Amino acid sequence: MRRILACLLFIQASFHADLDAEEPCDAGERELLQSVHLLAAAPRPSDERQLRGIRDGVRRLRLTEPSLLLDVTAADLALVASDEEEATRIFTELARNSGELLSPWDRFDLARAAEARGDRRGAIFQYGHVLTSLQRRGETTPAWIGDRIRRLDVEDEARTVLVARFPAPSAAARQAFAEGRKLMSLGRESEAAECLRRALRLSPGYVEAALAIGSIEARAGKTPEAIAAYRTALAADPARFEAILSLANLLWVEPDRQAKEESLALLDRAISLRPEANRLRKEASERWASWGDAARALERLDAYRRESSEEERRATEAARQRLAQRVSHPESGGGVSSAPDLTSPALPSYKLAEVYALRRGDAASLDAALDLLAEAQRLDRGFAPAFELEATIRHRRGESGREEEALRRAITADPTRATLHERLAALLSREPGRKAEALAVWERAERAGSLEALFQIARGFEAAGEKSRAEVFYRRSLKESPDGPHADESRLWLASRAENRKRISRAGGIVLALGAAAFLALVIRRYSGTTLARWLESDPAQGRAIRPIIGRLRHETFKHGGLLLEDSAQRLRTGDDAVRKSTASLLLSRLFSGEDFPSANRGLVPESLRTLDELKRCASEQGVSLNLRHKDTLFSPVYAALFDLRRGRASLEKIAREPASLSSRAFRSLERRMRRATEILSPAQGQKIGALVDATSSTRADGKALDSLLRQVAHEAKSVPPKLELLGALAESERVPIQVRVDHGDWETIWRNLFSNAIAAGSETGASFIPELALRADKERDPITGEALVRFVLGDDIPRPLTTEMIRGRAAERGLGIVADLVRRNEGMVDVGPPPIGAERLRKGIVIQLPAVEEEPCR
């Protein structure tokens, strides 16, 4: 073929040479042409050295005297010398510059050469010219050329398809993941994080584990760790909605520009994945607006408003007008994390299928995609994306039965991917009569780590009338996905349930009227629930929430009760009618004000019952039912005493009207009630309750334990542990105990964050810098109230400055914000100051003052 072409070209060149004979011709060129003529006439080149020399000569001439003739000659000589590469290159130049000289077959050859090089776009170009040339000549165009062009186009696009796939998690990884999820549901998040990290170490790319770690770290305020976890999740599953949205939210609050740019791009991607989550469009609009891109902000706001209610549109009208005025067109870009591309024999077919299915999408392309997916599935039965993509195609075609089959096969191939369970559950939810089956799949999705499943399970239980179980899942959904697409709905439902509870309690009179039901309720009340001691033992952190309530109880109930009742009971017993009358009036005012008794005073009975209710409410907000009245031996007598006083009210009213009108028997009964109440409602009882809270929710400040914690934190950070000098009371903490009114969990979190921050700050100073720390504790008293306090000062020699604002303010960085929050909640104080006494060589100190348990006096 090429010889024929060469001869044709030679003839053409010779013809042109003859035509140009009238024009002067360079002697060198003439000699060259003669040589070419001789060469072409021969059956084969007689001398390779001669051929090489001629080709060199032609090349020189092309540089000094470029011409079309010489180009054609050079290409021809290259073909004669079997130098296809140079021939193709020259023909390609000729095609670009003088395409009319080339025949369809020339173009065809160029196309095949381009294909062989992998230059698909170049091949498409040449095939296109083949078609054009043939059409111009009036010749029929072979159909295979069009198919070939389409195939090359798809192959070229398939190069850009990213398929991230890690091997399915191992059994050990799944076990660790399941343990982690269980611990999360129990609220033991630090332990859960350990299990989840183990799962991720065992199976890198375990998306659900990475997502769960991200949510734990985010709740703990460890933003860099949370970002890293979500990036890990995205690397394994670039289209994972929860990872995209969570990462977008975390990056948005980072101070640097690049993070915000990436955040904006991620949020837009999240919207494209979940177009039904309209709230996200509004969020995106607000962020683009604060970024300064009014045009994009306006675009998203308009998209939100198109899907909104009338009320929502009215609410955003002003914002829209402001944006419309500000419209500008800044450029912005966003980084999209790229995913690794592992090998699988199914990958080439899968990539092509994805282009056909997702980027073409016409009926013929979908057919082609299904064929390719069948091939991919045959080549690798464990390649879940092939089944998943098939499910997508079946869904588009409305073939729900085959869609379900494809999803089930995808789940069999990779049961750890929560999105697969989610899709199957959503499909079943749409099928009539399969809601129960759908709920079961949602539960499997939840076990696989799906956050969407928490919400759907809650809805399922709600629809089935199991509101208590629904509440548990709504709370978990809100807790684990506070910024998710269902957060608002979960909040509304929980608020509505709380409101319903109030309505139900107000309608208690109706319940009481149903005798049997009331008795059953009584039995349940008597035996259900837990005690304060048990609750605090299981959740010592609640101590800080209930301390103020216990304080009020001690003040109102036990102190005032003790002051009032003893005297009053005696006056009733021994006084004359006038004294009894005035005493009864006083008691009525002091005991029952607020219970339909007009008085400026605060009635002990209603006030005490309100405070006890507040205590129970505090527990129920944590999902705990306190049975103080019937089950708690500390509080049962208190309730008994208060109700005793209530039952004595009628007798007191009689005495206050007319002392002599009360019968002896009634008077004795009143006396007994007063005596019992006096014994119970005393400061001693209040002290017992206070001591219980201290016993369960206080921590011994142990210097050695803190040193050990520092070493552990350094080990986790893979750093050399700083030296820690213990000063003051901490140096003698074994001999002189320090008990702070902070539960162990908060205590450890406070110091863990402080130590972690010091180690991190030290690392930022330099790789070889190991900070020196000193920790001093001194017992103090509040100068005004005399309350016992402990003042800790953690000194360091880290050059990075630290201010009060950096600890306490809105910009509290990393763990310091958590420290400030926990200290504040425990009625303490945190500040920045000089280094501790005894360590003046250091640069600065973080001061933490915490309430202490009052110590026993030395005897």
Added chain:
Amino acid sequence: MKSGLRLLIVEDGREYIDSFTALAGQHPSHAIELRRASSLAQTRPLLESGWPSAFFFDIVFDRIPEEELCGDLDSLIARFGGDRARAVRQLADNQGFYILDALASLLPPKIPIVLAYDFSGEPLRLEALRSRIPSLTGLSDGAGLSQVLRAFLQVPGATEGA
């Protein structure tokens, strides 16, 4: 001759003055005058006038307006990390201590002062407060107001003639 007790009760309600009024009738041999103040602003002029011969302080003052609470609110706000509500609660829940602190330099050294707080579980705390207010006592466990009143009446100097 009748002895006179001039007891100033510092509380935000009327529980104590009502109770002491009822109890006063049981001591006909004593002239007992009772007056009430609900804030530092009301207490200081009475103290400066020399009227009280004894004091009874409540602790919690959560029924008076915030502006009537005494104490360095700004300092407390800074101490509690900007949490104003927490700072106000600290003042209200411990207002009796704050009023005493504000009056400490004006109080006659031996004037009997009872704080409505049971220090029986916190003796070291009472000792610390007494370093500034030596005549301070609290409520002992089981003590009623009648005992408190009797204690006032038995303290030398508390019932000097008016």
